[in-house]
Amino acid sequence: MYAWPASEVPALPGQGRDLRIHDTATEGLVTLDPGPVARIYVCGITPYDATHMGHAATYNAFDLVQRVWLDTKRQVHYVQNVTDVDDPLLERAQRDDIDWVALAEKETALFREDMTALRMLPPRHYIGAVEAIPGIVPLVERLRDAGAAYELDGDIYFSVESDPNFGKVSNLDAAAMRVLSAERGGDPERPGKKNPLDPMLWMAARAGEPSWDGGSLGQGRPGWHIECVAIALDHLGMTFDVQGGGSDLAFPHHEMGASHAQVLTGEFPMAKAYVHAGMVGLHGEKMSKSKGNLVFVSRLRRDGVDPAAIRLTLLAHHYRADWEWTDQVLQDAVDRLGRWRAAVSRPDGPDAEALVEEIRVALANDLDAPAALAAVDRWVTRQDTEGGTDIGAPGVVSRAVDALLGVAL
Structure with a gap:
């Protein structure tokens, strides 16, 4: 699967600072010191509807991570998946009487x-779950053969008790995990499971649903968490720098994925930092496809609406904060964009070297x-009140805003 074209990132004088970021697992700030190549995995979409503002806020956060690293003169090895087969996608395709493959391709485009x-x-690397299946099957077989997975009516489940470090990503107790598991794709009430929290690794073929040859696992399709594990281990290996996504992925998705990887490799942790973006709300509720309270990027x-204004709306809120989308927050961004563009359109202005450092320090x-x-x-x-005589300043500001914030002036 292919990604999308990269916009040019202007080179800035000097060098950026190492990133200090909040790690969900340790519940505090950690300073990341990657090698020459920083490694990051961000969980992608399930493509059954268009990109909404919650998605955009999450990917904006991890775009900033990349930009900070690039400014330190590092390369960035960024991997993202697409869950292009899953229950919500199949349900939407059935509801709309459309082929599920066509729906996934349309929404991914x-x-x-x-x-x-x-x-x-x-x-x-932009990898779909379907294309990752040949790499997923042997991982599930390894977990089963090691006694870390078991069969239940043809389905294969991971045993969370096989990982002594289970729970160290989300830091939740079992009761809270059970509630979230039921809300976020798990099946804690299914009879016969060794532990209600055990997640599915391989779903045996169901009538009327797509399935693939799973070798000794039989016909079926992969579970949600093992998909990302297979892709991350294949392209990044263990102990990569950042595992990212929305805050609703801390449990169960990142917790379970970490356990899968740790049992498979015998190494801990899967990622040096687990970084989670806040939720965007509309009319008092989290913006989500299930609630239908969505503001779509494509519709705006x-x-x-200028995409730069959409991006400024996202940037106006700290990535870890939960916030509410309103017409006013967008209008504020439109106004800010207009002021900034007018300021950098002048032939000169106040010295901007200090500003570049302020942006670097903030990020x-x-x-x-x-x-x-x-x-x-x-x-x-x-610039508006005093002006300046530095003929290079507007250009410096424009390049810094583009390179570090991703906003083209």
Whole structure:
């Protein structure tokens, strides 16, 4: 599967700072010090509907991670998956009387368009669950053969008790895990499981649903968590720098994935930092496909909203914060974009070297994009009220905003 085209990232003078970011597993800030190539895995979409603002906020957060690393003169090895076969996709295809493959391809194509418009840097590897199946099957077989998985009516389940480090990503107790498992795709009430929290690794073929040859596992399709594990281990290996996604993925998805990988490899942890973006709400509830309370990137674009304004709306909120989408937050971003573009369109302005460092410091401090925006606002105010004589300053500001914040002025 192919990703989307990369926008050019301008080179800036000097060098950025190492990223200090909140790690869900340790419940505190950690300073990341990757090698020459920083490694990051971000969980992708299940393509049964268009990119909504919650998706955009998550991918914006991890786009900033990439930009901070690039500014430190590192390369970035970024991997993202597409869950192009799963129950929600099959259910939507049946509801709309459309082939599930056609639906997945259509929505994945629209996602690529949205990511391109928002200037999100693409992953080096963009892998669908279906194309990953040949790599998933042997991992499930290894877990089963090692006694870390078991069969139940043809389905294969992972035993969470096989991992002594289970629970160290989300830090939740068993009762909380059980509630979230039921809400987020698990089946804790299924009779016959060794532990209610055990997640499915391989689902035996169901009538009327797609299935693949699973070798000794039989016909079926992969579970949700093992998909990402197979892709991450294949392309990044263990102990990569950042595992990312929305905060609703901390449990069960990242917790279970970490356990799968740790049992398979005997290494701990799967990732050096588990980083989670907050939820975007609308009318008092989390924006989600199941609730149908969505603001779509593509619809805003069709309505003539500048993608740079959409991105500034996202940047105005700290990536870990839960926040509410309103017409006003978008209008504030439209107004800010207009002020910034007017300021950098002048032939000269106040010196901007200090501003570049302010943006770097803000982003290195747990991706504090609102502080970075405030720094640019201050430069713009100086430009409006005092002016300046530095003929290179507007260009420096424009390149810094593009390189570090992904906003083209």
